[in-house]
Amino acid sequence: MTTLRLRLATAAAAVTLAISGIIPAQAGPMPAPPVISSQSDVTNVQYHRHWRGDRHGYYRGHRGYRERRPGYRYHNGFWFPLAAFGAGAIIGGAMAAPPRGGSHVAWCENRYRTYRASDNTYVASGGVRRSCVSPY
Structure with missing residues (x-):
């Protein structure tokens, strides 16, 4: 009895494998991709990590003022402290000096x-x- 069941199960497996090899497998139909409208809510953004704008009103790291101040120098529409210009004079003088x-x-x-x-x-x-x- 068990040998009969074993033989029937083996025969069923063999028939299933034989039929699956003859009939070609087919994939289902591919759905059409969704159509993206020409109007989108996406905004292109460019990321600048340490960008601080155009830095208008700054000169060599010093903030300028629109109104006149004592001890400040006028440059490019703003009044800057003397340190903004003094560093350039000191560095330029050191570069122009003869070698020690x-x-x-x-x-x-x-x-x-x-x-x-x-x-x-x-x-x-x-x-x-x-x-x-x-x-x-």
């Missing part, structure tokens, strides 16, 4: 053949670079 060194550099160049003035170092006997310390 003078007697220290001359002493180190006379003392060490491998002296390099750009970083104030020379090559010692072991091949190690050391800084030059002069009496000047």
Whole structure:
């Protein structure tokens, strides 16, 4: 009895596999995508992380004022503190000044053949670079 059931189940499985291989599988019909209207509520936005607008009224990080103030300078329609212009004068003066060194550099160049003035170092006997310390 059990062998008869086993044989019937095996035969049913074989017939099912044979029929499924003959009949091709077909997918269902694809639904049409929804039509997007020409009018949309989407707004394009560009994100600037640290943007603070056009910074009108600022000069080198200093806030300008529309009215005249004592000790302030007029530039581009606004009055700015002297520090806004003073930093540029100090930096520009330092850049235009002759390079420092003078007697220290001359002493180190006379003392060490491998002296390099750009970083104030020379090559010692072991091949190690050391800084030059002069009496000047």
